[in-house]
Amino acid sequence: MKRTEIATLLQNKPVGEKVTVKGWVRAFRSNRFIALNDGTGFNNVQCVVDFEKTPEEVIKQIGFHACVAVTGEVVESQGAGQDIEILADTVEILGGTDLEKYPLQPKKMSHEFLREKAHFRMRTQTFSSVFRIRHAVAFAVNKYFNDRGFYYMHTPIITGSDAEGAGEMFRVTTLNDAKPPLTEDGKVDYKQDFFGKPTNMTVSGQLQAEIGAMALGKVYTFGPTFRAENSNTSRHLAEFWMIEPEIAFGDINDDMDLAEDFIKYLISYVLENYPDDLQFLEERITKLERNLPTADRRPMPLTETLRFVVDNDFERITYTEAVRHIQNSKPYKKGKFEFPVEWGTDLAAEHERYLVEKKFKKPVIVVDYPKDIKAFYMRMNDDGKTVAAMDVLFPGIGEVIGGSQREERLDMLKKRMAEMDVPEHELDWYLDLRRFGGCPHAGFGLGFERIVQFITGMSNIRDVIPFPRTPGNAEF
RNA sequence: GCUUCUUUAGCUCAGUUGGUUAGAGCGGCGGACUGUUAAUCCGUAGGUCCUUGGUUCGAGCCCAAGAAGAAGCGCCA
Numbered sequence: 104m105k106r107t108e109i110a111t112l113l114q115n116k117p118v119g120e121k122v123t124v125k126g127w128v129r130a131f132r133s134n135r136f137i138a139l140n141d142g143t144g145f146n147n148v149q150c151v152v153d154f155e156k157t158p159e160e161v162i163k164q165i166g167f168h169a170c171v172a173v174t175g176e177v178v179e180s181q182g183a184g185q186d187i188e189i190l191a192d193t194v195e196i197l198g199g200t201d202l203e204k205y206p207l208q209p210k211k212m213s214h215e216f217l218r219e220k221a222h223f224r225m226r227t228q229t230f231s232s233v234f235r236i237r238h239a240v241a242f243a244v245n246k247y248f249n250d251r252g253f254y255y256m257h258t259p260i261i262t263g264s265d266a267e268g269a270g271e272m273f274r275v276t277t278l279n280d281a282k283p284p285l286t287e288d289g290k291v292d293y294k295q296d297f298f299g300k301p302t303n304m305t306v307s308g309q310l311q312a313e314i315g316a317m318a319l320g321k322v323y324t325f326g327p328t329f330r331a332e333n334s335n336t337s338r339h340l341a342e343f344w345m346i347e348p349e350i351a352f353g354d355i356n357d358d359m360d361l362a363e364d365f366i367k368y369l370i371s372y373v374l375e376n377y378p379d380d381l382q383f384l385e386e387r388i389t390k391l392e393r394n395l396p397t398a399d400r401r402p403m404p405l406t407e408t409l410r411f412v413v414d415n416d417f418e419r420i421t422y423t424e425a426v427r428h429i430q431n432s433k434p435y436k437k438g439k440f441e442f443p444v445e446w447g448t449d450l451a452a453e454h455e456r457y458l459v460e461k462k463f464k465k466p467v468i469v470v471d472y473p474k475d476i477k478a479f480y481m482r483m484n485d486d487g488k489t490v491a492a493m494d495v496l497f498p499g500i501g502e503v504i505g506g507s508q509r510e511e512r513l514d515m516l517k518k519r520m521a522e523m524d525v526p527e528h529e530l531d532w533y534l535d536l537r538r539f540g541g542c543p544h545a546g547f548g549l550g551f552e553r554i555v556q557f558i559t560g561m562s563n564i565r566d567v568i569p570f571p572r573t574p575g576n577a578e579f
Numbered sequence: 580g581c582u583u584c585u586u587u588a589g590c591u592c593a594g595u596u597g598g599u600u601a602g603a604g605c606g607g608c609g610g611a612c613u614g615u616u617a618a619u620c621c622g623u624a625g626g627u628c629c630u631u632g633g634u635u636c637g638a639g640c641c642c643a644a645g646a647a648g649a650a651g652c653g654c655c656a
Contacts, residue, residue, distance in 0.1 A: 132615045154613075167606090184616045208590060208606045209617070215648065216590070270655065307656095332654055333580055345656060441652080452652075502656065550656030563649090575647095 104174055110144035112177070116187050123174040124148060124189065125197065127226055130209060131165045136182075137194075139173065145232060145379035149180065149188040161194050167209050168226055170198035214566050221570055221579050229387060232380035233559050233567055236373055240555050241325075243372035244346055247365060248323045253348060256315040256322040258308030263300055264529060271331040272303035273341075304329035309347050309546060310480075310533055313509060316349040316544050317536050323348040325551070333574050337563040338500055340552060342572040349546035355482070355491035355508040358545035359419060359468050362495055362504050366466075366554065367413045373558050374409055381406050381558075388560050402464075405560045408498075411465070418463040421471045422450075422489065428462055429454050449476045452501055459496045466503075467496045479523045480533075481507040482543075483515055493547070500557055506547020513537040 104123040112122060126141030126148075134154060138147040150173040154162060165171060175191040182188070206220050207227070217224040224230045245255065261275050277297040278284065284292040293301045308324035315322035328345040348365070350357060373381065385405035392400040403411060420428070429435055429444045434457060442451040450458075450469070458467050470493040471484060481490035495504035510516040516537060520527055527534065555567040565571035570579045 130615090130617075132618045133612065134615095135613060136615045136618085138616075149616085151614080180614090182614055182616070203589085203607055205607095206589070210590070210605055211617090212590065218648095328656080330655075334654060335580085335649095336652080336654095337650075339655070343656070500656095505656065548656060553656060 106172075108143040109139065109141045109146070109148045112148060113144065113146050113187070117177050118179055118187060119177065121174065121176050121192075122189065123172055124150070125172040126170070128165055128167060128169045128171060129228075130167070134162060137165060137171070137173065137191075139171070140231070142231060145228075145235070145377075145383060149182070149185050150175065150191050150194075151188055152191050152194060156192065157194055161196060164196045164199045165194065166200055166202050168205065168207060168223075169196060169200045171195065172197055214561075214563060218565060218571070219578075225569070228383060230566070232377075232383050233555075233561060234569065235380055236377055236384075236559050237555050237567060239373050239377050240369050240551070240558065241344075243369045244323075244325055244551075246372070247368045248321075248348065251321070253321040253323050254315065254319045256308075256312060256319070256324055258305065258311040258324045258326065260305050260327065261298075261302050262305045263298060263302050264310065270306050272306055273329050273331045275302045275304060306330055307345070307347065307548065309349065309548065310530070312347050312349040312546060313533070313536060313544065316351045316546070317541065320351045321348070335574060337565075338553065338556075340564055340568060340571055340573060343564075343568070344551035346549045346551055347546060349544060351542055351544045353508075353545045354543055355470060355493060355545055358506050358508060358547060359470065359493055362493070362506060362547050362549075363417050363466075363468070365549070366495070366503070369554060370409050370558060371413050374406065374413070378406075381409070384559050384561075401560075408560075409558060415465050417466040417468050417495070418458075419468045419470065420458075422469055422473065423471065425450065425454075425458060425469050429457060432457060432462065434461075447473050447475065455496045455501055456498075459498050466498075469494050469496065474519075477507070479519045479525050480509050480516070482510045483519070491545075495547075497553075497557055500553050502550075503553050503557070504547050504549045506545065508543065508545040511537055511541050511543050513541075 104121070106125050107122040109124055109126060112124065124139060124141065126139040129138040129140050129147050131137050135152055137150040137152060139150055140147045152162065152165070172195040173189055173191045174193045175189045177187055178190055180186060180188040207223050212227070217227065217230065225234055248255065278291065278295070284295045286292045293299070296302070305328060307328065308326060312322055312324050324345070324347045326344065327342060329342055331341065332339070348361065350361065353361070388401065388405055401408065423446065426444055426446050429440075429450075434440055435444065440451075440453055442453065444450070444454055458469075459465070470491070471489040472492045473488060474481075474483065474490045477490050477492045481492045483490055491508035493504075493506050494502050497503045510519060513534065516534065517527065520530070552564050552567050556564050559567060561567050565573065
């Protein structure tokens with residue numbers, strides 16, 4: 104008999120029909136009620152087992168997370184928790200399980216424990232919801248850009264460019280690591296390496312995306328990104344996914360408009376299409392926070408936070424205004440900040456948190472940063488002191504987006520590269536984009552896992568990617 | 580990389596001033612149960628107290644080093 108997906112069944116409620124469902128047992132109560140989930144949606148279907156029709160050997164194997172097929176008639180449920188249920192004629196064990204050895208249990212398990220069992224954690228309610236939403240956000244990214252005439256551009260994962268300046272890189276090599284070939288002066292001879300020169304994993308597709316924007320107008324990248332930083336935080340991964348739109352003929356204001364509209368779209372898409380998963384995640388957090396002092400709880404429940412972000416304009420301030428706000432703040436005057444704030448220094452996490460969580464209580468876009476704390480390719484403003492760079496700051500997770508208008512003036516770009524010791528010969532192709540038919544353009548990078556983290560309310564970024572890579576950890 | 584905290588049963592944790600045989604809840608296993616919703620009830624097994632070294636008559640507890648994990652910071656998305 105053809106399998107019916109549980110999400111479809113729960114939606115259509117075909118009472119009186121005979122169906123077959125297949126999935127994993129979430130609970131087996133009273134030797135009678137199977138809560139079955141096949142991943143097609145948040146909700147389980149209840150299957151009622153008739154012990155007189157079902158061999159005892161089969162009933163014994165209906166255990167937690169066993170995989171079963173149930174065939175029977177769909178009826179209106181006598182119980183209170185669900186509209187319909189399946190009266191099982193037959194139960195077939197597709198994949199039994201040994202509960203004495205299976206590490207997962209039908210109870211609360213810590214995220215740290217489940218991270219070690221990443222091959223099973225998607226079977227839990229929390230992680231199945233998280234990963235359905237992760238998919239939804241990825242889909243919404245592509246839909247948003249496609250609907251607006253952007254082209255999806257695949258930028259290289261292995262890069263020969265060493266000058267992107269976005270962070271420490273992972274080396275890619277096929278040389279014998281114990282005995283690499285050496286040059287006459289005793290250094291590793293990368294001419295003999297696979298690509299004939301040193302290569303690394305990409306830290307950003309931006310520079311290549313600019314190539315696309317200078318031909319296709321509006322492009323975006325969405326791919327894996329690698330940073331070999333020794334970052335041990337709940338917001339950093341060594342391997343993560345980044346989205347980088349790049350728009351020709353756009354300035355920094357167009358860039359900020361795009362960033363705000365884009366983030367709001369992603370959140371709206373999940374709110375509209377995955378309410379059950381969101382509600383479960385919200386209840387999970389609310390229960391968890393009951394034991395915390397009020398000050399440590401979220402100011403609003405999860406879905407309310409998401410609606411608030413969608414319904415309100417982000418606050419837009421310049422870096423110079425941000426510094427002034429911080430210097431006029433109570434915590435600053437009381438000496439509560441650990442790091443100094445004066446014009447020219449980078450904002451520390453504590454300062455950003457003050458702006459987002461205390462001062463404005465909503466997402467904040469900070470624009471026009473001092474040139475000395477930003478990258479070489481960002482466009483010099485007329486004041487000669489700041490560049491057209493912007494960061495989008497979110498509560499809890501900090502920087503979600505970093506972007507800028509790019510320096511399109513060849514002489515200015517060369518001057519900035521010289522000032523910041525970026526070798527011109529490595530980026531000659533990048534300079535060519537200014538030499539031949541260049542134009543004003545802008546773009547940004549959005550950390551995919553960070554926005555998934557925000558939408559799901561998960562506190563650690565390692566719990567929103569199936570197989571997290573962090574310093575010292577590359578399991579699975 | 581820095582600071583702080585944690586590590587005791589399969590999981591989540593308690594463990595008094597250093598003192599005899601290390602506990603609980605949940606889970607597992609055995610049994611009961613034809614309307615359950617984290618089902619419930621009865622019974623039962625289960626321990627390298629992270630590792631190594633030290634102090635002590637005696638260490639889960641004190642000291643040192645190491646390992647693993649977490650939170651915060653820095654770097655950033």
